[in-house]
Amino acid sequence: MAAWVKTEAPWYSGTVVSKPKTGPWVPPYNSYSLYLNTDQAGSAGLSMYLGYGGGTTYTAAFGGTGTWDVNEWAHMAGTYDGNVVRSFINGVEVGSVLVQGGITQVGGDLFFGLQRPDVDLSRPQYPWEKFKGAMDEVRLYDRALGECEIKELAGTPCVPPDTTPPVIVPTVTGTLGGAGWYTSDVTVSWDVTDPDSDVTATGCDEVTISTDTAGVDITCQASSEGGDASETVSLKRDATPPVIQFSGNAGTYAADATLAITCTAGDILSGLDSVTCPEANAETSFTIEAPPDPGPDPGKSKSKKSKSGKSKSASAKSDSKSKSQKGKKRSRGRRR
Ligand SMILES: [Ca+2]
Ligand SMILES: [Ca+2]
Numbered sequence: 421m422a423a424w425v426k427t428e429a430p431w432y433s434g435t436v437v438s439k440p441k442t443g444p445w446v447p448p449y450n451s452y453s454l455y456l457n458t459d460q461a462g463s464a465g466l467s468m469y470l471g472y473g474g475g476t477t478y479t480a481a482f483g484g485t486g487t488w489d490v491n492e493w494a495h496m497a498g499t500y501d502g503n504v505v506r507s508f509i510n511g512v513e514v515g516s517v518l519v520q521g522g523i524t525q526v527g528g529d530l531f532f533g534l535q536r537p538d539v540d541l542s543r544p545q546y547p548w549e550k551f552k553g554a555m556d557e558v559r560l561y562d563r564a565l566g567e568c569e570i571k572e573l574a575g576t577p578c579v580p581p582d583t584t585p586p587v588i589v590p591t592v593t594g595t596l597g598g599a600g601w602y603t604s605d606v607t608v609s610w611d612v613t614d615p616d617s618d619v620t621a622t623g624c625d626e627v628t629i630s631t632d633t634a635g636v637d638i639t640c641q642a643s644s645e646g647g648d649a650s651e652t653v654s655l656k657r658d659a660t661p662p663v664i665q666f667s668g669n670a671g672t673y674a675a676d677a678t679l680a681i682t683c684t685a686g687d688i689l690s691g692l693d694s695v696t697c698p699e700a701n702a703e704t705s706f707t708i709e710a711p712p713d714p715g716p717d718p719g720k721s722k723s724k725k726s727k728s729g730k731s732k733s734a735s736a737k738s739d740s741k742s743k744s745q746k747g748k749k750r751s752r753g754r755r756r
Contacts, residue, residue: 421454421468422497422565422573423532423558425551427490433457434551436496437558438469440536441526451525453535454498454507455548466507466514468498470523486514493556495574501564511574513567532558582616585647588624588640589613592653601690602657605630610640610651617645632658632689658690664697 421437438453453469466486486509488494497508500523506516529537533551541550559573571578594606610624624640639652665684673679683697 421452421499421558421560422495422570423454424493424495424556425456425553426493426555427456427488427553433547434553435531435533435535435548436551436555437560438531438535439526440528440531442528445536448524448526449536451523451528452500454496455535456496456551457548466496466498466509468500468505468507470500470505470519486510486512493554495570497565497570497573499564499570508567508570508574511567511571511576511578530560580616582614582644582646584614584616585649586612586614586619586621586642586644588642588649588651590640590651590653592655594629594655594657597658597690598693599690600656602629602655603659604657605659606655606657608638608653608655612640612642614642614644614646619644629655629657632660634689656690658687660687660689662687662692 423436425434425436427434433456435453435455438455439451440449440453441451450469455467455469457467488509495508495510497511499506499508500519502522503518503520504516505519507514531537533555535549539546539549543549557573565573566580568578568580589611591609591611592606593609594602595604597603606629607626608629609626610621612619612621612624619642621640621642623638624642627638629636633656635654635656637652637654639650641648641650643649662685667682667684668680670677670679685692685695685697
């Protein structure tokens with residue numbers, strides 16, 4: 421309930437809005453009512469009556485103390501959200517009380533400026549029963565207005581309070597390889613927004629990770645009137661390819677020598693996704709044997725010197741073969 425009122429001296433009192441019951445004047449008197457009250461000691465305030473408690477026992481008054489100028493327009497409002505009754509004078513909350521249970525509807529007509537239809541207007545001892553002065557823009561809502569809405573009704577611009585922290589959204593750009601490893605420079609930038617109030621941000625500048633790392637956390641923190649927010653991006657970078665090494669190659673071999681080559685593949689940071697190095701990290705060996713000496717050939721003075729060349733060729737091919745295929749190979753020198 422809300423209304424502009426202009427009261428006359430000396431009494432501030434008077435009902436602004438009332439939804440009284442019909443029938444005997446016993447509690448609960450009203451479904452609801454909003455009234456100004458001034459006791460004879462001069463204490464002024466705004467009260468809201470609410471029929472509650474199952475409709476059988478109570479009508480309660482919830483008052484807030486405050487003053488306003490006689491013969492000046494003042495804004496009065498009362499709200500109930502099902503839990504708390506609040507009263508406002510000129511947009512400022514002047515009182516509140518916890519009331520659970522909702523409003524008990526007791527029927528009857530709605531009155532402005534009068535508590536109930538059978539009030540004896542000649543009784544000065546019950547000033548709250550009637551209103552003396554002017555009244556404008558009386559409003560009733562089927563919901564509880566917020567403080568900001570009431571301020572606006574009272575003519576005071578109001579920015580709603582910020583109740584939500586900033587929103588932080590990271591953007592990560594880079595080439596993502598396997599298992600979450602970046603294989604290029606990685607840039608992290610942040611989008612920090614809060615449409616409700618000013619933001620203070622820390623650690624939210626753009627960052628580029630240009631060296632390999634097994635793991636780094638980058639955190640952006642931001643605060644607004646709505647609270648604090650923090651987001652962390654964890655990333656790892658390995659832009660250095662694996663190292664493959666062959667060892668054991670003696671370079672030259674004698675006939676019947678054993679050739680043993682070991683392939684080693686490794687990566688000191690992210691490890692290996694896959695290895696196709698033949699017999700990786702295991703020794704591959706086979707023996708080169710010279711063909712049996714055929715003895716002197718009366719027709720030819722010498723056999724071709726192709727043995728060693730063919731043997732090397734055989735050994736080179738064997739490097740790429742699987743273990744099951746490995747074994748002794750015999751190089752066969754052909755004679756003409
Ligand atoms: Ca916010
Ligand atoms: Ca690496």
